[in-house]
Each structure stands twice: as C-alpha cells, then as structure tokens.
Amino acid sequence: MRTLIIKCWLVGVLLLCGATWSVQADTTPSAESQNVAVESSSSNPLSEKKARQLIDQKRKLIDIESDYFALSEQEKDSKGRLQRLLRSRMDENRINMTNDLLVYANAVAEHRDDGFDVQKFETHARSLLEALPQTVRDGEKRMAIVVSQIIKEETTAVEQAALDQRLDRRSKQTDEMIAAFLKGLDVWERYELNVEEEINQLKTVLMKMAQVRSIFAELAAEELTLRANMLKLLPDDTELLAKNNVGMARVALATKALQRTVDMMSDIGMNTGRYEVQLEVLSGDFTSEVMNLRGASNLVSSWYSNATRWFHHHGLSFFLQGLLFVLILFVSWIVSRIVKTMITRGLQSGRVHLSKLLTRTIIAVSKNLVLFLGLMLAFSQLGISVGPMLAGLGVVGFIIGFALQDTLSNFASGMMILFYRPFDVGDLVDAGGAHGKVHAMSLVNTTILTFDNQMLIIPNNKIWGDVIKNVTIQNERRVDMVFGISYTDDVAKAEQTLHEIVASTEHVLETPEPNIRLHELADSSVNFIVRPWCKTEYYWDVYWDITRKVKVVFDENNISIPFPQQDVHIYQTQGNGAAPVEDADK
DSSP: OHHHHHHHHHHHHHHHHHHHHHHHHHHHHHHHHHHHHHHHTSSSOOOHHHHHHHHHHHHHHHHHHHHHHHHHHHHHTOOHHHHHHHHHHHHHHHHHHHHHHHHHHHHHHHHHHTTOOOHHHHHHHHHHHHHHHHHHHHHHHHHHHHHHHHHHOOOOHHHHHHHHHHHHHHHHHHHHHHHHHHHTHHHHHHTTOOHHHHHHHHHHHHHHHHHHHHHHHHHHHHHHHHHHHHHHHOTTOHHHHHHHHHHHHHHHHHHHHHHHHHHHHHHTTOOOHHHHHHHHHHHOOSOHHHHHHHHHHHHHHHHHHHHHHHHHHHHHHHHHHHHHHHHHHHHHHHHHHHHHHHHHHHHTSSSSOOOHHHHHHHHHHHHHHHHHHHHHHHHHHTTOOHHHHHHHHHHHHHHHHHHTHHHHHHHHHHHHHHHHOSOOTTOEEEETTEEEEEEEEOSSEEEEEOTTSOEEEEEHHHHHTSOOEESSSSSEEEOOEEEEEOTTSOHHHHHHHHHHHHHHSTTBOSSSOOEEEEEEEOSSOEEEEEEOEEEGGGHHHHHHHHHHHHHHHHHHTTOOOOOOOOEEEEEEEETTEEEEEEEEEO
C-alpha cells in the first residue's frame, strides 16, 4: 500500500512539473514572435500567415526541447522502473522532435530559396540539425547498455519477457531516430552541412548496432537450442517450458531488430552479406544443406545488389576519381621527364664538376622523387590515407634491410665512393684486386674492364675496404725508365745522347723538366734514370717512343747496352800450386 502511495505521489509531481514547464515554454515564444516581427519587416518579408506558421513550428520545437531537458533532469535522480519510463519518454521526445525539426527546417529552406529573409529561423534550424547526429549516437549507446544487462542477468521467465519487451521498445525507438535522420539527409544538403561526414559516422553507428544485435541474436538462438535439449530431459518443468517460450519470442524479436538494421545499412550502401546469411539461419525454415545453399546465394546476391547500388550512387564519382588518378600519374611522369632533362643539362653544362656516379644518382633520385610525390597525390585523391602507407613502407624497409645486410654494406660503401670520389668512370685504377679501366659505377658495385677486355664486377665494400690506386686521376704523369751502358762506354756521351732523345720526343713536357741522371753502378752496367713528364693520356706513347729511340740511337753511336754476364776461371792444381788452365767468357 505504501509503495502504491509513493508511486502515485511521484506521478503527481511529474504532472505538476510538466505543467510548470509548459507554462514557461508558452511564455518564451511571445518574445520570439516580436523578434520574428522585426525580421519580417526586412526588405523581403514573409506574409503574416507564413511567418505565423514558422513561429508555431519553432515554438513547438522549443516546447519539445524544454520537455526533454525537464525529463533529463528527473531521470538523473530516479531509479528502477521510473528511470526506465523517463528514458523511454526522452527517446519518444527525440523522435517527435526529429520529425518536427525536419518539417520546420524544410519549410525554412523553401522560404529562403524563394528569396524571403528567414535568417534567424535558418540559424535556429541549422543549430538543431547539427545536434541531431549526437542524439542518434546516444540512442545506440543506451540500446547497447540494455543488451549488456540482459546478457548478464539470470532472470525468471516473467522477468526475461519484461526485459525483452523493454529492449524491443528501445530498439524500435533507436531505429525510428535513425530512420528519421536518414529521411532528413536531403534537408542537410539544403543547409550545406557535411552530409558525407555524417553518413560515415552513421555507418559506424549502424555497424556497431549490427554487431551487437547479431551477437545478441546468436546468443538467444544458442540458449533456445540449449533449453530445447533440456526439455527433452525435463519435459514437465514448467519454468523451463516458460523460458523456452520466452526464448522463442526473444529470437523472433532479435531477428526483427537485426533485419531492421540490415535494411538501413542497405539503404546507405553498406555490405550486409554476413548478416543476411545469419537472418536466413535464424528463420529456421531450412535444413542445414538448404541453408548453406540459400545463404551462399543470398551472400552473392547481396554482393551484387550492394555493388549495383554502390555504382548507382558512386559510379560517376569513382570514374572521375579514377580518371583523375591516371591524369595525375601521367602529369607526374611528364614532369619527371622535364626535371630529368633540366637537371641533366645543368649538371653537364660544365659549371658543376661532379662524378658521373653522383650525376647519375642526382638525376635518378630527382626523377623518382617527382614520380613518388605524384603517386602519393594520386592515392590521396582516391581517399587512401598516405600516412599509414608510408609507415607500412618504413616497416617493410626495416625488414628488407635486416635481410639484406651485405647488400646494404655495398650500398654504404657506394655512398662513401660517391661522396669521396676516389675514381670515376673512365679512370684507370687498381682496386679490389683488379687492374683496369672503370667501365660503370653504381651504389652497389663497380664494373672494371681489364686490358685484355675482361669485365670484372666488384662489390663496393671490397673496393672501399682495400687500397684504391687511381692511375689516371692526375693530368700529368712521370715516365720512369732505366737504361744501362757498358762500363767501357763514355758516360758523358751517353748522358748527352739521352738528353737529345728526350728533347726530340713528342708529348714530353718542358715543365716539369725531365730528370736524367747516372743512378747506379750495377753488376753488369752503368744505369741511367730517365724521367720525363707528359700528359697522362700520352704516358705509353712517350714510354714506347723513348725506349725505341734509345736502342736505335745507342746503336748508331756505338754505345753498348750490356746484358748480364759472368766470367768463369778454371784452375788446375799442380803440386802445391794452382795454375790457370783456361779462361772462358760465358
């Protein structure tokens, strides 16, 4: 009896509060009407009838919003059934407000498009429209809370039926709010609001709802199967029988709720194949073989319908994006070719002296950088996020680098060769155990062509880790030669002859002066060093020319060129002494 009195008292308080807020809401629009009157006195005012209609619609929205805030304050301090009742009324309030708001906002937009000055009405409608998506998200969260409570609670059949009815009412209210929101998307476009962003957020909400309702339906079906098996063992258990009946009703409610979500997802082009298969299974009208066949058919059909719907709504934009993607890549390719040509001409103009490897590297990097930036820009036009892609490339690069340590070592050595420039293409080098002319260079290896026309490809780390001898890096070289004369020849005459030979040889430089000196008294000859200077490219010409002239001129002047010889003396022993028997030159 006491409980009944308390409940009646609470209802009376609610009615009294509602009346008070209603009076307050009635007093508010009077000032509003004055503002509208001022607004209507503008250059292109509304007719009195149209202005009064907008005022009445706006007043109705204000009343609904005031009622919502009043219910919200009461809901915070309430518990149990009263709290659930207040929440239900709040949701009904929001549904009514959404429908009335769409009518109001549409009317304001029509008057604005007709050229009437309705700026204050438009500002008010815009603010309410911008707050509408949050209402939808709040409804989805409250529904998820109710589902979690039902899953956790172990109740009797009567309590379970009450919870199911509560959840069904909450689900329908949430679906009505979403349906109203979808119906008002064209109104959003008339107010130039970001429809695409809100649709994406709505897709997230619907995906969460579908997941929650799918899991709830699956759990309900599992419980129903479990209870059906238990009834075979306990056919006379009335509570179990009652729960089984409630379970069948729960599966039916869950199936309908999931079906409503799938329908809304299909309306905005979302993929619903997996949920449609589950709905077929929940219907329970087929055997497992037929269900699998029908499920697969539905899945393929849903893919086709979704693809058709997607191309209907987004086909043109997708085609334009694809065309823009190809166009950006084509322009990037042209720009990269232009950049390559300009950089090549600039580096080959003679103003900048760089190695061929560095020149080729700069050209390749510049060209590829333009192509890479163009590719990133093209991907961004397709709506693909570039940041995660770059992060993924970094991770892949780290893995590849760890796997190719030796190759990276060659690459690092190539970078050192690139910056320090110990040799270039065309130089004659002795490096990495090879002697020959540098034929090609890269950041990984160097190709050397030997004098007998063999091609050697040497890793850069082997070259950089050893002594590098560049024979042709200097413009001038000294030709070191040694010529010997006999001990019986005239030293001064031989020295004068060598000076004349060097002076008459083509390509010998006057500066630095040639160096001709008596250098060594060897075992078989008196050796002169002859060291003229020449341009590097004439080294072997000078070497061979002087060598030939020395032989010819020495022969003409009777200057001998000795060769190693040895005198052998043979002694025959006679008595206590030894006397020479024969002298032989050999």
